[in-house]
């Protein structure tokens with residue numbers, strides 16, 4: 001993998017991906033979106049990577065939004081194509097069968113907040129700031145932010161954030177359920193990697209199914225979603241991992257999952 005805008009580091013089963021455009025506070029242009037999409041697609045077929053941590057290079061920003069300079073002279077057709085690529089990336093992050101954790105240590109604004117929301121959950125440092133300031137630029141979130149924000153924190157809070165464009169700090173983001181955890185800046189990446197390692201030590205097929213039923217269930221009626229859960233639960237009893245996990249419990253030892 002050879003990327004110009006991403007730094008990729010594998011630490012055991014955890015892949016850490018840092019968006020790296022420090023002069024533009026890691027703003028998302030077509031190249032970043034394209035490289036992130038390629039990275040997710042390559043990670044999806046990896047036999048060794050069992051968790052992804054997405055972060056921003058440097059201390060100031062996770063991602064300060066879609067690149068305003070690149071967007072400034074787009075016409076509606078360009079904007080539709082750009083938004084389509086952002087949506088496709090968001091869908092791939094939701095569909096990849098491993099956890100994706102956003103580690104936000106600075107600004108997560110506009111497309112940056114939307115990218116964090118497209119991850120499974122968000123850890124933040126005390127220096128993180130979140131917002132959807134698109135209305136200040138005469139547009140709206142275009143990478144799924146209105147809808148993922150609505151589902152994450154409810155309509156009233158999503159409306160307030162998207163209509164005022166105001167930035168909120170990490171403690172407020174924690175209070176309203178936008179982020180799962182807030183830690184000191186020095187501890188952010190290690191905390192995210194520790195959680196990623198914990199998840200990576202579980203049965204990979206089970207983790208993929210947890211992700212699938214929760215993501216897909218959010219868009220279904222409760223009865224249909226419960227049926228999907230029941231079917232997935234039953235299907236796992238055909239796996240070697242289920243036999244290994246339950247045998248390990250009874251033999252009082254750690255399980256050695258193979259993802260089979």
Ligand code: DAK
Nearest residue numbers: 023024025027064065066067068079082083109110111142
């Ligand atoms: N795009 C491009 N460059 C950016 C940027 C961005 N989003 N954010 C910051 N930069 C650049 C600045 O222009 C500056 O570059 P130079 O002037 O040095 O060349 C450099 O990063 C450092 O920024 P500042 O000097 O401004 O740093 P400060 O600490 O003073 O301020 C800030 C930090 C994050 C508060 C400020 O930079 C800021 O307000 N940035 C813009 C934040 C923002 O509005 N983000 C939302 C972007 S809109 C859609 C698809 C997607 C979207 C919408 C529609 N469709 C296609 C339908 C999404 C839209 C967005 O994300």
